[in-house]
Amino acid sequence: MAANILIVEDETSILELIALNLQQAGFNPIRAINAEYADNIVKETVPDLIVLDWMLPGMNGIEFLKRLRGNSLTKKIPVIMLTAKSEEDNKIMGLNAGADDYLTKPFSPRELVARIKALLRGRSPELIDEPITISELNLNPQTHQVQVDDKLIKVGPTEFKLLHFFMKNTEIVFSRNQIINKIWGNNYDVDERTVDVHIKRLRKNLAEVGKNKLIHTIRGFGYKFSEK
Amino acid sequence: MAANILIVEDETSILELIALNLQQAGFNPIRAINAEYADNIVKETVPDLIVLDWMLPGMNGIEFLKRLRGNSLTKKIPVIMLTAKSEEDNKIMGLNAGADDYLTKPFSPRELVARIKALLRGRSPELIDEPITISELNLNPQTHQVQVDDKLIKVGPTEFKLLHFFMKNTEIVFSRNQIINKIWGNNYDVDERTVDVHIKRLRKNLAEVGKNKLIHTIRGFGYKFSEK
DNA sequence: ATTTATATGTCATCTATATGTCATTTTTAA
Protein backbone atom coordinates (compact mmCIF):
# COMPACT_ATOMS: atom_id res chain seq x y z
CA MET A 1 0.00 0.00 0.00
CA ALA A 2 2.81 2.37 0.87
CA ALA A 3 4.51 4.08 -2.05
CA ASN A 4 7.51 2.20 -3.42
CA ILE A 5 10.43 4.54 -3.66
CA LEU A 6 13.56 3.48 -5.45
CA ILE A 7 16.77 4.99 -4.14
CA VAL A 8 19.76 4.89 -6.47
CA GLU A 9 22.85 5.85 -4.53
CA ASP A 10 26.29 4.29 -4.46
CA GLU A 11 27.39 5.50 -1.04
CA THR A 12 25.80 2.93 1.18
CA SER A 13 25.81 5.17 4.25
CA ILE A 14 23.72 7.75 2.44
CA LEU A 15 21.61 5.05 0.89
CA GLU A 16 20.79 3.64 4.28
CA LEU A 17 20.16 7.06 5.75
CA ILE A 18 17.62 7.81 3.08
CA ALA A 19 16.03 4.40 3.24
CA LEU A 20 15.60 4.67 6.96
CA ASN A 21 14.00 8.07 6.78
CA LEU A 22 11.65 7.07 4.02
CA GLN A 23 10.62 4.06 5.98
CA GLN A 24 9.94 6.24 8.97
CA ALA A 25 7.83 8.51 6.81
CA GLY A 26 5.72 5.53 5.88
CA PHE A 27 7.18 4.77 2.47
CA ASN A 28 8.58 1.54 1.20
CA PRO A 29 12.21 2.10 0.20
CA ILE A 30 13.89 -0.06 -2.43
CA ARG A 31 17.68 0.13 -2.55
CA ALA A 32 19.95 0.17 -5.60
CA ILE A 33 23.68 0.81 -5.43
CA ASN A 34 24.11 1.59 -9.11
CA ALA A 35 22.14 2.36 -12.25
CA GLU A 36 22.46 -1.11 -13.73
CA TYR A 37 20.99 -2.63 -10.63
CA ALA A 38 18.28 0.01 -10.56
CA ASP A 39 17.46 -0.78 -14.16
CA ASN A 40 16.79 -4.39 -13.28
CA ILE A 41 14.59 -3.44 -10.38
CA VAL A 42 12.56 -1.07 -12.52
CA LYS A 43 11.96 -3.85 -15.03
CA GLU A 44 10.46 -5.99 -12.30
CA THR A 45 8.44 -3.49 -10.30
CA VAL A 46 7.78 0.01 -11.52
CA PRO A 47 8.39 2.23 -8.48
CA ASP A 48 6.16 5.17 -7.62
CA LEU A 49 9.07 7.58 -7.37
CA ILE A 50 12.84 7.51 -7.80
CA VAL A 51 15.52 9.28 -5.78
CA LEU A 52 18.52 9.35 -8.05
CA ASP A 53 22.10 10.28 -7.32
CA TRP A 54 23.81 12.26 -10.06
CA MET A 55 27.23 10.75 -9.72
CA LEU A 56 27.21 7.01 -10.01
CA PRO A 57 29.84 4.50 -10.99
CA GLY A 58 29.20 2.97 -14.40
CA MET A 59 26.11 4.34 -16.05
CA ASN A 60 25.59 7.76 -14.50
CA GLY A 61 22.39 9.26 -13.23
CA ILE A 62 21.58 11.31 -16.29
CA GLU A 63 21.98 8.36 -18.60
CA PHE A 64 19.69 6.25 -16.44
CA LEU A 65 17.20 9.07 -16.32
CA LYS A 66 17.17 9.39 -20.10
CA ARG A 67 16.57 5.71 -20.37
CA LEU A 68 13.63 5.93 -18.00
CA ARG A 69 12.12 8.77 -19.98
CA GLY A 70 12.49 6.84 -23.19
CA ASN A 71 10.31 4.00 -22.01
CA SER A 72 6.56 4.51 -21.97
CA LEU A 73 6.18 2.47 -18.80
CA THR A 74 8.62 4.52 -16.79
CA LYS A 75 8.29 7.84 -18.56
CA LYS A 76 6.02 9.35 -15.95
CA ILE A 77 7.75 8.26 -12.76
CA PRO A 78 8.66 11.33 -10.70
CA VAL A 79 12.42 11.61 -10.22
CA ILE A 80 14.30 13.61 -7.62
CA MET A 81 17.97 14.15 -8.43
CA LEU A 82 20.67 14.40 -5.80
CA THR A 83 23.64 16.56 -6.72
CA ALA A 84 26.72 17.60 -4.81
CA LYS A 85 27.05 21.30 -4.16
CA SER A 86 30.01 21.69 -6.50
CA GLU A 87 27.96 20.24 -9.31
CA GLU A 88 25.26 22.86 -8.96
CA ASP A 89 25.23 23.58 -12.67
CA ASN A 90 24.14 20.06 -13.25
CA LYS A 91 20.77 20.80 -11.82
CA ILE A 92 19.90 22.55 -15.05
CA MET A 93 21.03 19.58 -17.03
CA GLY A 94 19.16 17.33 -14.67
CA LEU A 95 15.94 19.26 -15.01
CA ASN A 96 16.41 19.36 -18.76
CA ALA A 97 16.89 15.63 -18.82
CA GLY A 98 13.54 15.27 -17.14
CA ALA A 99 14.11 15.31 -13.39
CA ASP A 100 11.14 16.67 -11.51
CA ASP A 101 13.10 18.12 -8.65
CA TYR A 102 16.62 18.21 -7.37
CA LEU A 103 18.35 18.48 -4.03
CA THR A 104 21.92 19.44 -3.30
CA LYS A 105 23.99 17.47 -0.85
CA PRO A 106 24.18 17.74 2.03
CA PHE A 107 20.42 17.82 2.45
CA SER A 108 18.18 17.20 5.40
CA PRO A 109 16.20 13.98 5.27
CA ARG A 110 13.20 15.99 6.37
CA GLU A 111 13.42 18.09 3.28
CA LEU A 112 13.76 15.08 1.05
CA VAL A 113 10.64 13.58 2.58
CA ALA A 114 8.81 16.87 2.15
CA ARG A 115 9.73 17.03 -1.52
CA ILE A 116 8.77 13.43 -2.12
CA LYS A 117 5.39 14.10 -0.57
CA ALA A 118 4.98 17.23 -2.65
CA LEU A 119 5.65 15.32 -5.84
CA LEU A 120 3.44 12.40 -4.90
CA ARG A 121 0.67 14.73 -3.84
CA GLY A 122 0.62 16.04 -7.37
CA ARG A 123 0.87 12.71 -9.17
CA SER A 124 -0.63 10.04 -7.03
CA PRO A 125 -2.29 11.46 -3.94
CA GLU A 126 -3.60 8.04 -3.01
CA LEU A 127 -0.08 7.03 -2.05
CA ILE A 128 0.35 9.48 0.78
CA ASP A 129 -1.69 8.79 3.81
CA GLU A 130 -3.63 11.98 4.24
CA PRO A 131 -7.04 12.24 5.86
CA ILE A 132 -9.96 11.79 3.47
CA THR A 133 -13.49 13.05 3.85
CA ILE A 134 -16.32 11.90 1.64
CA SER A 135 -19.93 12.89 2.35
CA GLU A 136 -19.09 13.75 5.95
CA LEU A 137 -17.41 10.43 6.52
CA ASN A 138 -13.87 11.13 7.58
CA LEU A 139 -11.02 8.65 7.69
CA ASN A 140 -7.72 9.62 9.20
CA PRO A 141 -4.87 7.16 8.66
CA GLN A 142 -2.59 9.00 11.09
CA THR A 143 -4.92 8.82 14.04
CA HIS A 144 -6.52 5.66 12.74
CA GLN A 145 -9.96 7.03 13.26
CA VAL A 146 -13.16 6.98 11.29
CA GLN A 147 -15.77 9.54 12.19
CA VAL A 148 -18.78 11.55 11.12
CA ASP A 149 -18.72 14.95 12.75
CA ASP A 150 -17.32 14.07 16.13
CA LYS A 151 -18.81 10.65 16.42
CA LEU A 152 -16.15 7.98 16.31
CA ILE A 153 -16.90 4.70 14.61
CA LYS A 154 -15.33 1.47 15.75
CA VAL A 155 -13.87 -0.43 12.82
CA GLY A 156 -11.77 -3.62 12.86
CA PRO A 157 -8.31 -3.77 11.30
CA THR A 158 -9.31 -5.41 8.04
CA GLU A 159 -12.38 -3.22 7.74
CA PHE A 160 -10.24 -0.17 8.26
CA LYS A 161 -7.90 -1.15 5.46
CA LEU A 162 -10.85 -1.92 3.26
CA LEU A 163 -12.52 1.41 3.92
CA HIS A 164 -9.27 3.27 3.41
CA PHE A 165 -8.75 1.55 0.10
CA PHE A 166 -12.28 2.34 -1.02
CA MET A 167 -12.05 5.95 0.00
CA LYS A 168 -8.83 6.36 -1.94
CA ASN A 169 -10.49 4.83 -4.98
CA THR A 170 -14.03 6.04 -5.10
CA GLU A 171 -16.45 5.34 -7.90
CA ILE A 172 -14.35 2.48 -9.20
CA VAL A 173 -15.72 -1.06 -9.18
CA PHE A 174 -13.37 -3.70 -7.82
CA SER A 175 -13.80 -7.41 -8.20
CA ARG A 176 -13.47 -9.57 -5.13
CA ASN A 177 -10.13 -10.78 -6.40
CA GLN A 178 -8.81 -7.28 -6.89
CA ILE A 179 -9.88 -6.45 -3.36
CA ILE A 180 -8.15 -9.53 -2.01
CA ASN A 181 -4.94 -8.56 -3.79
CA LYS A 182 -5.06 -5.04 -2.43
CA ILE A 183 -6.02 -5.80 1.13
CA TRP A 184 -4.47 -9.18 1.80
CA GLY A 185 -1.58 -8.99 -0.63
CA ASN A 186 -0.90 -10.72 -3.88
CA ASN A 187 0.02 -14.16 -2.75
CA TYR A 188 -2.59 -14.65 -0.16
CA ASP A 189 -5.14 -17.36 -0.40
CA VAL A 190 -8.56 -16.36 0.86
CA ASP A 191 -11.96 -17.32 -0.39
CA GLU A 192 -13.81 -14.81 -2.55
CA ARG A 193 -16.79 -15.02 -0.20
CA THR A 194 -14.60 -13.75 2.62
CA VAL A 195 -14.71 -10.35 0.97
CA ASP A 196 -18.50 -10.41 1.28
CA VAL A 197 -18.20 -11.01 4.98
CA HIS A 198 -15.84 -8.10 5.52
CA ILE A 199 -18.00 -5.86 3.39
CA LYS A 200 -20.88 -6.86 5.59
CA ARG A 201 -18.92 -6.07 8.73
CA LEU A 202 -17.85 -2.72 7.36
CA ARG A 203 -21.40 -1.88 6.38
CA LYS A 204 -22.55 -2.75 9.85
CA ASN A 205 -19.96 -0.39 11.32
CA LEU A 206 -20.93 2.38 8.94
CA ALA A 207 -24.60 1.84 9.61
CA GLU A 208 -24.09 3.27 13.08
CA VAL A 209 -23.84 6.68 11.47
CA GLY A 210 -26.09 5.94 8.54
CA LYS A 211 -23.25 5.78 6.03
CA ASN A 212 -23.59 2.16 4.97
CA LYS A 213 -25.13 3.20 1.67
CA LEU A 214 -21.75 4.43 0.51
CA ILE A 215 -20.72 0.89 -0.32
CA HIS A 216 -22.49 -0.40 -3.39
CA THR A 217 -22.81 -3.95 -4.60
CA ILE A 218 -22.34 -4.35 -8.32
CA ARG A 219 -23.97 -7.63 -8.97
CA GLY A 220 -21.78 -9.98 -10.94
CA PHE A 221 -18.72 -7.72 -10.68
CA GLY A 222 -17.89 -6.67 -7.17
CA TYR A 223 -18.16 -3.59 -5.01
CA LYS A 224 -17.56 0.11 -5.20
CA PHE A 225 -17.54 3.07 -2.89
CA SER A 226 -19.69 5.85 -4.21
CA GLU A 227 -21.51 8.93 -3.00
CA LYS A 228 -24.18 8.50 -5.61
CA MET B 1 15.31 17.55 18.55
CA ALA B 2 15.95 21.22 19.31
CA ALA B 3 14.31 23.63 16.88
CA ASN B 4 16.56 24.95 14.11
CA ILE B 5 16.25 28.71 13.95
CA LEU B 6 17.75 30.61 11.07
CA ILE B 7 18.89 34.14 11.88
CA VAL B 8 19.37 36.47 8.91
CA GLU B 9 21.13 39.60 10.09
CA ASP B 10 24.03 41.52 8.57
CA GLU B 11 25.31 43.17 11.73
CA THR B 12 27.40 40.44 13.22
CA SER B 13 27.21 41.83 16.74
CA ILE B 14 23.44 41.59 16.73
CA LEU B 15 23.62 38.26 14.95
CA GLU B 16 25.81 36.84 17.68
CA LEU B 17 23.72 38.34 20.42
CA ILE B 18 20.63 36.66 19.07
CA ALA B 19 22.40 33.37 18.41
CA LEU B 20 23.72 33.28 21.95
CA ASN B 21 20.34 33.93 23.46
CA LEU B 22 18.62 31.35 21.34
CA GLN B 23 21.22 28.79 22.23
CA GLN B 24 20.69 29.55 25.88
CA ALA B 25 16.98 29.08 25.41
CA GLY B 26 17.63 25.60 24.07
CA PHE B 27 17.32 26.29 20.37
CA ASN B 28 19.75 25.53 17.62
CA PRO B 29 20.71 28.83 15.94
CA ILE B 30 21.87 28.90 12.32
CA ARG B 31 23.58 32.11 11.20
CA ALA B 32 23.28 33.90 7.87
CA ILE B 33 24.76 37.31 7.17
CA ASN B 34 22.69 38.02 4.08
CA ALA B 35 19.69 36.79 2.18
CA GLU B 36 21.64 34.99 -0.52
CA TYR B 37 23.45 32.99 2.09
CA ALA B 38 20.20 32.33 3.92
CA ASP B 39 18.67 31.12 0.69
CA ASN B 40 21.34 28.49 0.32
CA ILE B 41 20.91 27.33 3.87
CA VAL B 42 17.17 27.01 3.44
CA LYS B 43 17.72 24.82 0.41
CA GLU B 44 19.80 22.44 2.49
CA THR B 45 17.88 22.33 5.72
CA VAL B 46 14.44 23.76 6.10
CA PRO B 47 14.58 25.62 9.42
CA ASP B 48 11.75 25.52 11.91
CA LEU B 49 11.62 29.30 12.19
CA ILE B 50 13.38 32.31 10.70
CA VAL B 51 14.38 35.56 12.36
CA LEU B 52 14.78 38.00 9.51
CA ASP B 53 16.24 41.47 9.45
CA TRP B 54 14.40 43.93 7.29
CA MET B 55 17.39 45.85 6.03
CA LEU B 56 19.93 43.64 4.41
CA PRO B 57 22.62 44.29 1.84
CA GLY B 58 21.80 42.82 -1.55
CA MET B 59 18.47 41.08 -1.60
CA ASN B 60 16.44 42.65 1.17
CA GLY B 61 14.33 40.95 3.78
CA ILE B 62 11.00 41.43 2.05
CA GLU B 63 12.28 39.99 -1.18
CA PHE B 64 13.65 36.96 0.62
CA LEU B 65 10.39 36.55 2.48
CA LYS B 66 8.40 36.65 -0.74
CA ARG B 67 10.65 34.00 -2.13
CA LEU B 68 10.09 31.82 0.89
CA ARG B 69 6.35 32.20 0.61
CA GLY B 70 6.44 31.33 -3.04
CA ASN B 71 7.89 27.90 -2.43
CA SER B 72 5.58 25.21 -1.14
CA LEU B 73 8.29 23.75 1.05
CA THR B 74 9.11 26.93 2.86
CA LYS B 75 5.74 28.59 2.66
CA LYS B 76 4.75 27.68 6.17
CA ILE B 77 7.91 28.49 8.08
CA PRO B 78 7.14 31.05 10.76
CA VAL B 79 9.07 34.28 10.19
CA ILE B 80 9.79 37.04 12.69
CA MET B 81 10.85 40.31 11.10
CA LEU B 82 13.25 42.73 12.74
CA THR B 83 12.77 46.38 11.85
CA ALA B 84 14.46 49.56 13.03
CA LYS B 85 12.21 51.99 14.85
CA SER B 86 12.41 54.55 12.06
CA GLU B 87 11.09 51.97 9.66
CA GLU B 88 7.99 51.32 11.73
CA ASP B 89 5.72 51.71 8.75
CA ASN B 90 7.40 48.76 7.24
CA LYS B 91 5.84 46.46 9.75
CA ILE B 92 2.65 46.68 7.78
CA MET B 93 4.51 45.82 4.62
CA GLY B 94 6.25 43.01 6.40
CA LEU B 95 3.06 41.48 7.68
CA ASN B 96 1.53 41.87 4.26
CA ALA B 97 4.42 40.05 2.72
CA GLY B 98 3.75 37.17 5.04
CA ALA B 99 5.73 37.71 8.22
CA ASP B 100 4.15 36.13 11.25
CA ASP B 101 5.43 38.63 13.74
CA TYR B 102 7.74 41.61 13.90
CA LEU B 103 9.95 43.24 16.46
CA THR B 104 11.38 46.76 16.42
CA LYS B 105 14.99 47.35 17.27
CA PRO B 106 16.23 47.73 19.85
CA PHE B 107 14.50 44.74 21.37
CA SER B 108 15.23 42.63 24.39
CA PRO B 109 16.52 39.14 23.62
CA ARG B 110 14.07 37.88 26.19
CA GLU B 111 11.20 39.23 24.20
CA LEU B 112 12.50 37.67 21.02
CA VAL B 113 12.73 34.30 22.71
CA ALA B 114 9.22 34.69 24.06
CA ARG B 115 7.85 35.44 20.61
CA ILE B 116 9.71 32.56 19.07
CA LYS B 117 8.25 30.23 21.63
CA ALA B 118 4.80 31.62 21.05
CA LEU B 119 5.06 30.97 17.33
CA LEU B 120 6.52 27.53 17.74
CA ARG B 121 3.94 26.66 20.32
CA GLY B 122 1.30 27.24 17.72
CA ARG B 123 3.04 25.49 14.86
CA SER B 124 5.26 22.77 16.21
CA PRO B 125 4.90 22.40 19.96
CA GLU B 126 7.06 19.30 19.91
CA LEU B 127 10.11 21.49 19.31
CA ILE B 128 10.05 23.27 22.62
CA ASP B 129 10.62 21.09 25.59
CA GLU B 130 8.06 22.70 27.75
CA PRO B 131 5.95 21.03 30.37
CA ILE B 132 2.94 19.39 28.79
CA THR B 133 -0.40 18.83 30.44
CA ILE B 134 -3.04 16.62 28.91
CA SER B 135 -6.18 15.76 30.83
CA GLU B 136 -4.59 16.73 34.12
CA LEU B 137 -1.56 14.59 33.48
CA ASN B 138 1.47 16.80 33.61
CA LEU B 139 4.92 15.95 32.33
CA ASN B 140 7.84 18.28 32.94
CA PRO B 141 10.97 17.51 30.91
CA GLN B 142 13.06 19.99 32.87
CA THR B 143 12.37 18.53 36.29
CA HIS B 144 11.82 15.08 34.84
CA GLN B 145 8.60 14.65 36.72
CA VAL B 146 5.17 13.32 35.96
CA GLN B 147 2.24 14.31 38.11
CA VAL B 148 -1.49 14.73 38.43
CA ASP B 149 -2.35 17.68 40.63
CA ASP B 150 0.38 17.41 43.20
CA LYS B 151 0.69 13.69 43.22
CA LEU B 152 3.99 12.57 41.74
CA ILE B 153 4.08 9.41 39.70
CA LYS B 154 7.10 7.18 39.64
CA VAL B 155 8.09 6.37 36.08
CA GLY B 156 11.18 4.52 34.85
CA PRO B 157 13.62 6.12 32.37
CA THR B 158 12.35 4.35 29.28
CA GLU B 159 8.77 4.86 30.33
CA PHE B 160 9.45 8.56 30.78
CA LYS B 161 10.83 8.89 27.27
CA LEU B 162 7.91 6.92 25.94
CA LEU B 163 5.38 9.07 27.73
CA HIS B 164 7.12 12.26 26.67
CA PHE B 165 7.14 11.13 23.07
CA PHE B 166 3.48 10.21 23.22
CA MET B 167 2.48 13.46 24.85
CA LYS B 168 4.31 15.42 22.17
CA ASN B 169 2.54 13.42 19.49
CA THR B 170 -0.96 12.84 20.66
CA GLU B 171 -3.65 11.19 18.59
CA ILE B 172 -1.16 9.74 16.12
CA VAL B 173 -0.76 5.99 15.84
CA PHE B 174 2.78 4.68 15.92
CA SER B 175 3.88 1.23 14.94
CA ARG B 176 6.13 -0.67 17.29
CA ASN B 177 9.00 -0.10 14.91
CA GLN B 178 8.43 3.62 14.78
CA ILE B 179 8.39 3.69 18.55
CA ILE B 180 11.63 1.72 18.71
CA ASN B 181 13.27 4.14 16.31
CA LYS B 182 12.10 7.14 18.29
CA ILE B 183 12.87 5.87 21.78
CA TRP B 184 15.84 3.59 21.34
CA GLY B 185 17.37 5.22 18.31
CA ASN B 186 17.61 4.26 14.70
CA ASN B 187 20.09 1.48 14.74
CA TYR B 188 19.06 -0.28 17.83
CA ASP B 189 18.02 -3.85 17.81
CA VAL B 190 15.19 -4.58 20.17
CA ASP B 191 12.34 -6.98 19.81
CA GLU B 192 8.97 -5.56 18.81
CA ARG B 193 7.41 -7.23 21.83
CA THR B 194 9.64 -5.21 24.11
CA VAL B 195 7.52 -2.21 23.25
CA ASP B 196 4.50 -4.06 24.61
CA VAL B 197 6.27 -4.59 27.88
CA HIS B 198 7.20 -0.95 28.29
CA ILE B 199 3.70 0.10 27.35
CA LYS B 200 2.47 -2.22 30.04
CA ARG B 201 4.87 -0.74 32.59
CA LEU B 202 3.87 2.77 31.64
CA ARG B 203 0.21 1.88 31.91
CA LYS B 204 0.82 0.41 35.31
CA ASN B 205 2.48 3.64 36.44
CA LEU B 206 -0.32 5.75 35.04
CA ALA B 207 -2.93 3.51 36.61
CA GLU B 208 -1.89 4.81 40.02
CA VAL B 209 -3.66 8.03 39.14
CA GLY B 210 -6.25 6.49 36.89
CA LYS B 211 -4.69 7.79 33.69
CA ASN B 212 -3.81 4.49 32.04
CA LYS B 213 -6.69 4.84 29.61
CA LEU B 214 -4.79 7.56 27.79
CA ILE B 215 -2.72 4.95 26.02
CA HIS B 216 -4.68 3.14 23.38
CA THR B 217 -3.87 -0.09 21.60
CA ILE B 218 -4.62 -0.01 17.90
CA ARG B 219 -4.75 -3.66 17.07
CA GLY B 220 -2.67 -4.59 14.08
CA PHE B 221 -1.07 -1.16 13.90
CA GLY B 222 0.47 -0.01 17.14
CA TYR B 223 -0.28 2.41 19.95
CA LYS B 224 -1.38 5.98 20.37
CA PHE B 225 -1.88 8.49 23.13
CA SER B 226 -5.32 9.97 23.04
CA GLU B 227 -7.77 11.74 25.29
CA LYS B 228 -10.71 10.31 23.43
C1' DA C 1 36.23 -1.97 43.87
C1' DT C 2 32.36 -4.08 45.65
C1' DT C 3 27.83 -4.22 46.88
C1' DT C 4 23.11 -2.92 46.23
C1' DA C 5 19.37 -1.34 43.92
C1' DT C 6 17.09 -0.43 39.79
C1' DA C 7 16.04 -1.00 35.13
C1' DT C 8 16.00 -3.74 30.87
C1' DG C 9 14.84 -7.02 27.37
C1' DT C 10 13.18 -11.58 26.32
C1' DC C 11 10.39 -15.47 26.87
C1' DA C 12 6.33 -18.41 27.84
C1' DT C 13 1.70 -18.23 28.99
C1' DC C 14 -2.84 -16.46 29.10
C1' DT C 15 -6.66 -13.70 27.15
C1' DA C 16 -9.26 -11.06 24.05
C1' DT C 17 -10.27 -10.03 19.60
C1' DA C 18 -10.34 -10.76 14.80
C1' DT C 19 -10.59 -13.90 10.95
C1' DG C 20 -12.12 -17.03 7.46
C1' DT C 21 -15.37 -20.57 6.20
C1' DC C 22 -19.67 -22.64 5.80
C1' DA C 23 -24.64 -23.31 5.83
C1' DT C 24 -28.71 -20.79 5.40
C1' DT C 25 -31.61 -17.06 4.05
C1' DT C 26 -32.61 -13.20 1.20
C1' DT C 27 -32.36 -10.51 -2.86
C1' DT C 28 -32.04 -9.83 -7.70
C1' DA C 29 -32.60 -10.18 -12.62
C1' DA C 30 -34.31 -12.80 -16.45
Next chain:
DNA sequence: TTAAAAATGACATATAGATGACATATAAAT
Protein backbone atom coordinates in the same frame (compact mmCIF):
# COMPACT_ATOMS: atom_id res chain seq x y z
C1' DT D 1 -40.88 -18.51 -11.05
C1' DT D 2 -36.48 -19.81 -10.93
C1' DA D 3 -31.52 -19.83 -10.81
C1' DA D 4 -27.65 -17.34 -9.53
C1' DA D 5 -25.49 -14.08 -6.60
C1' DA D 6 -25.13 -11.74 -2.43
C1' DA D 7 -26.19 -11.08 2.59
C1' DT D 8 -26.11 -12.87 6.94
C1' DG D 9 -25.34 -15.49 11.41
C1' DA D 10 -22.79 -18.75 13.72
C1' DC D 11 -18.63 -20.96 14.91
C1' DA D 12 -14.05 -22.88 15.29
C1' DT D 13 -9.58 -21.27 14.75
C1' DA D 14 -5.86 -18.12 14.34
C1' DT D 15 -3.51 -14.17 15.75
C1' DA D 16 -2.20 -10.15 18.27
C1' DG D 17 -1.70 -8.19 22.62
C1' DA D 18 -1.32 -8.36 27.86
C1' DT D 19 0.97 -10.06 31.54
C1' DG D 20 4.23 -12.19 35.02
C1' DA D 21 8.57 -14.02 35.78
C1' DC D 22 13.42 -14.13 35.20
C1' DA D 23 18.18 -13.55 34.05
C1' DT D 24 21.13 -9.87 32.79
C1' DA D 25 22.74 -5.25 32.40
C1' DT D 26 23.34 -0.79 34.14
C1' DA D 27 23.72 2.75 37.50
C1' DA D 28 24.15 4.27 42.34
C1' DA D 29 25.90 3.85 46.79
C1' DT D 30 29.30 2.48 49.88
